[in-house]
Structures are given as structure tokens and as C-alpha cells.
Amino acid sequence: MPTFYLDDQPIEFEQGETVLKAVLRFGVQIPHYCYHPGLAITAQCRQCLVEVTDMGNGRGMPKLQTACSTPASEGMKLSATSEKALWGQELVNEFLLINHPLDCPICDQAGECDLQDFAFAYGTGKSEMAFEKRVYGWRDVGTFIALERNRCIQCSRCERFSRDIVGSHDFGAFLRSHELTFDTWEDSPITHKFQGNLADICPVGCITNRDWRFKKRAWKFRKVESVCPSCSTGCNITLEHHQNRVFRIRPRENQEVNRWWMCDEGRVGFKPLNDRHTRLGEPQVRVKGRFQTAQWGAVMEAIAMRLKEIGAREKQVIALTDTHATNEEMFMLRRLLADGFGSQGVFFPLIVGKQQEKPTHPLEDDFIFTLITTDKSPNTEGAKRGDLIGDRDDKRLKAALKESPKVVIVLGAPFQQNSEIRAAVAKAELIVYIGAFANAWSEAADVVLPGYTYAEKYGTWINKAGRLQRIQPALNPPEQARDQVWILSALLGAPENGESFADGRAVLEAMAAQGGDFAGIGGEQIGHLGLQLKKAAKERKK
């Protein structure tokens, strides 16, 4: 690979790459604001000034160059730490702070602010500017974000994002010189579903997330890598939490799935996690029509006794699961029905996801609009590949219900809206509900077993494109809740009747050993960015 040298450090680059891109990938920081890998390069903030001592042909460049716009070339020698380069970085920093309010103590961005970080690392720490600064007011500019223009450093990321990525051009550049401002117009508030990205890419506290305004300091957050559960795209996310509450979901770069972006629907997907009203905390058993809380041991014993009483087999036992369930839970559910009752009847609601949003303006690349699908669950593809039963009008489920099953196990919130199915299930002799939240099924159930949310457990989902991605625990579950896979293995009578699984990771090992789509796959293969699976066996045949 071709190589250039930054302060004598050899750095490899790909043909056509700019210096900054290669340097950042290598892991060295050069301060920068306007550069964003997902946006057009404008080289306007001038913060990433470097000295080019040799262009690769023995000659240097007389002026400092911006690393973001300088194409890398073989043998090039640069310095980001020479006296001249540091002079450039310092002076840009000084100029940027001339009109910046330095209101870090009341700014939500503090702690994760590029300006703050770079000023600390590269600035001089003093200002000789003795005049009044520009002052604007702040206001909400969309349903999701607020704008505080005093803090703006005119990097134009917001304009380039709304012009080139979303196309609606909500953020425009207005006026010029020191009056240059990036703003929306009062008569046209932002309405698209990608506003949160504007808060992400704003390097300072100018555009901030309305949702957590003044709620938490950024440095308090603990961050856990996860996957967005709000639709079948499975955007890679970071769950940011503190004191067992999630405050924010932010996208995590994955070029194969969501690049740098995610939608606002996904960003609010953490709200149920903090919901303490419908959260199920303890096992419950219906006694004479009323729920009573019970200990796990007693509940499991009671279920076993009741099952023995009913003596249901094969078609008399069915299970319903939603497609928020992990592959591991689906696997365990199928095993429970097959090994426990000789039944194949595990049903899921099949939703054929379509692209939900369309650009309002012509775009060269409308990638971001493909992110939101109409399938609001993360693992429909997993259910399909796991050989669970799902069809468009739930015909096979309805047929199975006509056989009057005696035992129904419900995982999560499948078919909740369908009163016909609910009524048919209600006739069963035993309904076992497993899930984290109360819903219509938990109301109808005879036994309620509290499970984990996606932020409390290990597991995997398969997105719409057949990419296997993993989730992992961020929060502590209620004391009496249990991982769904443990509950399912316990229902099968473990440990007497087979293995007991502590969490999804152990189940994945068992699945890998069994072959099929998961043959040989472990957490390492999936990694941080997921693993693209081959087309499902059924698809391959076609």
C-alpha cells in the first residue's frame, strides 16, 4: 500500500484518500470540525492545518494545508506538530473562540464537545478579544432538536447533511462574513425523521437533542454497543445510560448497515426501557381469577403439575412469539415445543417490511431513507430462518387455533392487536406468558414469567439484509426477572431434562454446534459490526 509520513510516522493510505481520512483511520488525532467522513469536504474551518514539507517530489508547500482536503500521495511528508502547524491550529482555535460564548457549564455538549476538547489540547488558553460577541437567541427548530446559534462555529456540517444526505435542505447558509449563519427559517420547522443526526454531527453545542436537554452531563454516561430494535434495519447503536436509566441512543458507525446515521424513531426506542409502570418484576400466578406473586421455584412446580394434569401433546400445544425475540429465544422456544411436547407449532407475525420514508427532493444518494422500514421489529428475518411459522394473513396460526390447543406459550407481544387470535387463545386451558412488560397477553395469561429487555441480555438478531448482529446487557434487570432463554430451558424441565442456559451466549454455542445457518458462529465471528449470513437455505434453492 502507498505510504506517507506524518511527523515521521508512516501511514498507509488508499489511492484517492485525503490525508486526514487516512490519519484518523490510523488512529492519530488532528483537530478538525468541518470534516465529516459522511459529508462533502469544504475545508472551511481550517482547524486541521498541517505543514507539508515534501509533496512526495522533494518539494514542500509554502502555505499550511488543510489535512482534510489534501490528497495523500506516495512519499509525502507532513507535520501536524511542527512550530508552523501548531501556529496554524492555535490561531484557528483563537479565532473560533472569539465569538463563542464559552458557556460550557450550561451546555449539554460539554464533555463530548470537539471545540472544548481541541481548545483544551491545542489552544493557548487565553483570549485577547475585548469586544462584544455575536448574540442570538435559542429555539427549537424541529420536533427533535434545539438550536443555540451563539455556540455555532460555522462548520456547515448541518447544511451539508440536510442538503446532500436528506435533501430537504432545512439548514441553510444565510448572510455572509461574520454574520454568516446556519439556520432554519421560522416558517419551515424541520419535520423529517433524521433530525437527531444533526445533533450528532454538530461538533459543538449548537444543535442539541431536545429530549435530554439539561437532563444529564455527557461524561456521566456509560455506553454499551447494541442494535436498534425499532425496525428490521437493525442500525448499530450505543445505549447511553446512567444509574440504570437509558438517556440516549446514538448511532454507531457501520458502513454495511447504517453508515453514521439512524432515524429519530429509533432514537426514542429507549423510552420503554425506563418504563417502571408496565415492567414486570416478579413471577405471577392466577389464583381464582386474581394474580398472586410467587417464588420462581413454586411457579415452575405449579406449571409442571398443571401441564401433567392437562397432558397436552403435539397440536394441543402451540407457542406464539414476536420478532423482538432473539434467535436464541426462538431456538429455545422451538426446542421446548419439540422436545417437551412433540409440537412444531411456533408462530410469529410475518410482516413484509417496506421502505417507509421517501425523499422530498431529488438526491444523488437516498441511502438514509432506506433506513426506516415498516417492519417495526428487529428479527423477522431470524424467525423466518429459524423455521418458525409465519404467513401473511396468519392463516396457519388460525388453522392451528381451530384445533383448540390446550396450552399456549406466549413470548413477548405477538398478534396483540388481533382480537380474533386473542379470543381463540383465551380458550386454552393454560396460557404461559414470558416477557418484560405487561400487555394484553400478560392480562390473559395464567402464569406470567418476567423476562429481560433487549438492554439486559445477550442475544442476536438478523436484520432485513440477512446480517447477524448481537445485543448485550447495559442495564441491570429487576431482581426477580430472568433471561428468557433460562426460563425456556427451565420450562423444559432443566436440569433433569436437558441443559440449562444462563444466557444467550451459551445458547448460541449450542446453535453453532447444531449446524445450519449458525454453524461455527460465535460471538467473535459476529463482532462489533455483525456478520453477513449467506442467503437462507430456502432462498438459495430458488
Add this chain to the structure above:
Amino acid sequence: MAEEKLLLLKNIRQQGYGGDYASYKKTGGGAAFKKALTGMTPAEVIETVKESGLRGRGGAGFPCGVKWSFMPKDLPGPDQKPHYLVCNADEAEPGTLKDHVLMLGDPHMFIEGMMIGCYAMRSTHGYIYIRGESPHAIRRVQAAIDELYKAKLLGKNILGSGVQLDLTVHPGAGAYICGEETAMLDSLEGKRGLPRSKPPFPAQSGFNACPTTVNNVETLANIPFILTEGPKAFAAFGSENNTGTQAVSISGHVEKPGVYEMDMGHNLKSILEDFAGGVRGGKKLKALIPGGASAPVMRADEIDVPYDFDSLMKAGTMRGSAAIMVFDEDTDMVEVANRTIRFFNHESCGQCTPCREGTFWIKNMIRQFGDDAGDEALLSLVHRAAGNIIGTTICAFGDAVGGALQGFVQKFPEDFRNHFQS
């Protein structure tokens, strides 16, 4: 008074010259374009311009023929990008008015040069970007183009050669920065006029991302002469690396402000005294700015130098667009600095941090001197802040601001000291 060398203004200086196509033709106009079209290949035209040594008159003084040779040589086919020649007639540099004189007095001369340029660079459409504040110039040039369409010298199959050429006048809308060539291209595309980061250079990716060359009005006005009389005849004017004549604008405190044409390299002192009649009202010269607001100021004792690109650069300033602004002994240089920085602050496009924030800051500091509230620390701060804009921005505007302001502080510190807090 010294004699003018007339090459660009030769028609304009004639009593009763109409400036329409008929008058232009009578003086031999149009022959150069015909010669190029019927007797020269595009490469030969470019070679001839190169040989003449003609340097761009817009400010940077880049050799015109070399600039033309950067354009792709191939004929733009149906699947290739079209080539464009854009004429920079924005002329917004304070003190500059020579392009206006050319456009209003003899528009056909530079248009012919432009047509030759289009032929040489295989461009079928040229745009003339004229500042919107000059409706008279826009109308004049438009009328000239209309005449050429009528004479079938523009349009399809010109003179039976199969060559097609259209020219369009594009009005600006009031932004000095659009005189910078890449900002001009943005503006021509219908955008805010923001200078672009180079590379890519306009010859690879200019107007609508197609190969484009931008030339100043005066530069193009030289082309017909070079083609008809030959590059040697042109190079006979001026000095070795600074060939040809130049149209110089003189304004400020002089007896006879205006535009004068002379050899490149004519002595600056002589321009002031022999052409412009010396300082107004018999006063003494204090300073002059030799190349528009962007050029660092010169003290009275520094002006005995040849007036061309290289000599002025050696003198630590620049020829720029050849606009000499003269200040008499009563002038307060703080006021000059104040008007200069107000102009630059108003006209900065705002995209680069040093220029956007720097012009704002320095404007405030100079105003403080205006309020007699300066001190030594503030003076050195002006100097430092101005220096920090030099070489740190996308376009040369930043260098101009910094250089000009540092010039005032370095050359006339006593004027600033007169405004110190007592």
C-alpha cells in the same frame, strides 16, 4: 504629460469612436478571430499566446497561454464534458475601473479576445460575469453580443467553419468575493459565491464541474492584437517577464484621476506625476496603494519602482489589478485602514474561520483607534491578528486582508500612535 502607449485604449482614445461593431470593424477589428478560425489550429493559438508572455491582468499575473494549455486538449465529444471560458468582468476591487472603461468604450475588443479563447480551448459557450451594480456595462456588452449574433459571428457554424459559439452575459448581484475565480464559478452556477478549495483546479473541474478557464477582461482584450500583430510585436511592449501594455486606474488625491495605458514596468512615480498630474492641490504625497485595496500600502519614498508584477512583489506589495490609490499628506492612515477593513469585513464570504472572525475582530480594533482609545498592545494585536489571516484560508482574500492591514501598521505606526488613549 507622458505619452500613453495605446494598444487596449487605441479605439477609445479616438474622438467620436462609437464602440459598436461597425466602428470596431473599421479599425480592423474582427480580423484576429477570422485569422484564428480559418488559419490556425487551437494549439497554434495557445502557443502564440504563450509566446507573447501575456500575464493575466486580473491580479495574480499568471501567464495566460499557460493557463489555457491546462485545459483538456481533446475535442469534447458527446459523452465528454463541455469546456467553458468565463470572462471575469466583476471588477469590484476598490480603485479598479479599467475593465469598465474597456467594456463601456470598446466592448468588441475583449469579446473578440474571448471568442478566440473559446476557439483555442474548444469551448462552445462562454460566460461574461459582470457585476450587477453596473447595469450600463451589462447593457453595453449585451448589445455588442447581439450585434455579433446578427452578424453571424456568434451562433452555429460561424463563418462556415462548423464552429459553434455562444456568449452569455451573467450579472452578479453584489459580492466582491465573486471576483475570485472559483467563487465566480459558484456564483455562475447559481450558488452563494464561495471560493473553492483547490485542487481540483477549474481547468479540471470548474463551471458545473466541467473544465473551465477564467480570464479577466483586460487580459482578453490583448488577444486580438497578439494574433494579428504577432507575439513579438506584443512582447516589444513592456519588459521581459512583464510584456505588453497595461491599463492603470488612478484614484484618490490626484489632479487627474482616471485610466491610463502604458508599458508594463513604467515607473510608478512617473505614473503618478506624468499621467495623473501629481497630488491634488499641490500637496505632498503621503502614501499610495499600488494594486487595489488588497495590496500593502507604500510610503512616498518607496514609489520609485517599475510598475509591474515582479517589481512590486519585490517591493513587498503587489500590482494586483493595477489600481493606484493616492493619499496626500493630510490623510490619516488609521482612516484608510478603517475603510479598508470595513470593506474586507463586509465582503468576506465567511466560510474560513480566520477570515470570518479575523476581519470582524480587526474591524473592532481599528474602530477603537478611531475612538482614540488605542494603545501599544492593541497595535501589536492588530498586527498579530492580521498576520494570522495570511496563508491560512482557502482563497487569497485572507492574504490580501492580512497583508494590507499589516502594511498600514508597519509603515505608519505613528498615525496609529496619534490615536492612543491619552
Add this chain to the structure above:
Amino acid sequence: MRLGTVRFSEAVLKEVEALFARYPVKVNALLPLLHMAQRENGGWLQPGWDSYIAELCGTTLNHVRGVITFYNMYRTSAPGKYHIMVCTCLPCGLCGGAEVMEHLEKRLGIHAGETTGDGMFSLEEVQCLAACDQAPLMVVNEDMQKRITLEQIDRWVEDTRAKKA
């Protein structure tokens, strides 16, 4: 004003078509198009014109608004019947332009950027009009008055006011 209520007349639309024909893409013609809109509407862009123009050349509203606010010449408020521009930039400013500006402000009772109450005069401070050899100067609508004196200004203001009365 409601969107869609402003539009060019049929005759001007023909002119617009001819203008578009001179550019590779419609949006290239944005600057001349905005000039045209001002010309047709008393020298300024009333609300609604920005979105109409955006629609005409197939671009976004904020693109057009960005352009309008970038350039000096596009106005979003009505100019006076006589729009006066005075250059106060370097050579002009030092050769009397500043005094002309000050005098006009006093005489008309408005600041630069404002319009007199009767809508007769509006005043604008501009940078370089490329007539530095004629300083000081004042441009009224399109008419450039060169090497003007304060007395001439007084006379002109009086004459113009009298004409109206």
C-alpha cells in the same frame, strides 16, 4: 402572502425560458432570475418569491434564501421610489463619499439601509461602484451622479420632493 400567489406574467415567463436556454441547468440562472423578479416587482422580493423562484429552477427554498442573503443587491424590503447608493469605500470615502453619506442621512432623516416614511427615498451604503475616478458619487436608481457636491445634493432632494408635490 400565501405561497403560490406570486408568479411571473406570461410575457416574463417567455423571457425566463429564453434565460434557462442559455445555461446547462436551470439553477445556474438563479442570479439573473432573481434580478428579473426584482425588476418586475418594484425593486424587491416580496414574500413568496423565494419559493416561487426555487420551484421554477428546481432547487430548494433554502438554497434560494441563502443566495438572496449572500448578495448585496437582493432586497427583501421595499426600496424608496428613489433608491440612493453612496460608495464610502476607500478612494470614494476619502474623497468626500463619507461626507456625502453623512449629509444625505441628515438631509433625509434616515440611516443607511432605511427608507423615508413617505416611501420616496431609500439610502444604501455600498462598496466600490468601479467609478473611483469620479468620487464622490451617488447613484440614484441607475443614474450615476459623479463628483457630486453637497449643494447639488440639496438641490436634487428639493427638486425631487417638489416634483412629487
